[in-house]
Amino acid sequence: EADIYQTPRYLVIGTGKKITLECSQTMGHDKMYWYQQDPGMELHLIHYSYGVNSTEKGDLSSESTVSRIRTEHFPLTLESARPSHTSQYLCASSPGTGNNQPQHFGDGTRLSIL
Amino acid sequence: AQTVTQSQPEMSVQEAETVTLSCTYDTSESDYYLFWYKQPPSRQMILVIRQEAYKQQNATENRFSVNFQKAAKSFSLKISDSQLGDAAMYFCAYWGNTGKLIFGQGTTLQVKP
Numbered sequence: 001e002a003d004i005y006q007t008p009r010y011l012v013i014g015t016g017k018k019i020t021l022e023c024s025q026t027m028g029h030d031k032m033y034w035y036q037q038d039p040g041m042e043l044h045l046i047h048y049s050y051g052v053n054s055t056e057k058g059d060l061s062s063e064s065t066v067s068r069i070r071t072e073h074f075p076l077t078l079e080s081a082r083p084s085h086t087s088q089y090l091c092a093s094s095p096g097t098g099n100n101q102p103q104h105f106g107d108g109t110r111l112s113i114l
Numbered sequence: 115a116q117t118v119t120q121s122q123p124e125m126s127v128q129e130a131e132t133v134t135l136s137c138t139y140d141t142s143e144s145d146y147y148l149f150w151y152k153q154p155p156s157r158q159m160i161l162v163i164r165q166e167a168y169k170q171q172n173a174t175e176n177r178f179s180v181n182f183q184k185a186a187k188s189f190s191l192k193i194s195d196s197q198l199g200d201a202a203m204y205f206c207a208y209w210g211n212t213g214k215l216i217f218g219q220g221t222t223l224q225v226k227p
Contacts, residue, residue: 031213033215040203040220040222041219041220042205042217042218042219042220043205043217045214045215048214050213058214059214090159102149102161102164103161103215104161105151105158105159105160106158107157107158108158108159
């Protein structure tokens with residue numbers, strides 16, 4: 001069973017607020033990812049990291065930012081939330097070696113911006 | 115660029131019956147991996163099964179098996195003896211040299227008692 005945790009699970013907040021979505025994994029995985037998923041839709045990669053101090057933007061443009069100061073921690077930040085940011089955000093991780101290692105997913109954060 | 119297509123937005127199956135979910139992909143790479151993920155409502159996404167492209171033998175995990183047709187770039191998932199707990203959204207995913215997992219649009223599976 002994968003040990004990857006996301007908090008909060010649900011967040012409803014007003015426009016203009018600064019938000020940080022937390023993601024932590026206890027498996028020592030080098031690679032971590034953030035996906036955005038609208039209800040019933042496909043996942044879109046918005047950020048990824050291959051290790052400490054390494055972050056890259058994904059395929060879908062996002063106004064969010066990420067940091068990777070520690071291996072186990074990969075938070076996502078929205079400086080000023082807008083209704084268009086309403087979505088589900090999924091964090092995932094995988095070992096650093098081998099493309100056949102599957103990604104392990106967290107439970108997700110459902111974000112609603114009023 | 116690689117793409118993954120799931121042409122069935124929704125599928126339904128009677129409990130204990132067999133259902134097949136379709137997935138096609140497009141790539142110019144010869145070495146890659148394919149995955150099926152299951153996402154139950156409001157629950158964690160989990161890996162169902164994976165296939166290495168260099169292996170001709172179809173992967174099998176208990177009631178789940180795949181039909182991998184490399185030349186046709188097809189990767190379907192067969193669920194045998196369907197159970198109520200199989201109801202979920204299923205995503206086909208491709209992993210190649212970009213190091214990124216590319217997902218299909220998903221198929222929502224309903225299991226009828």
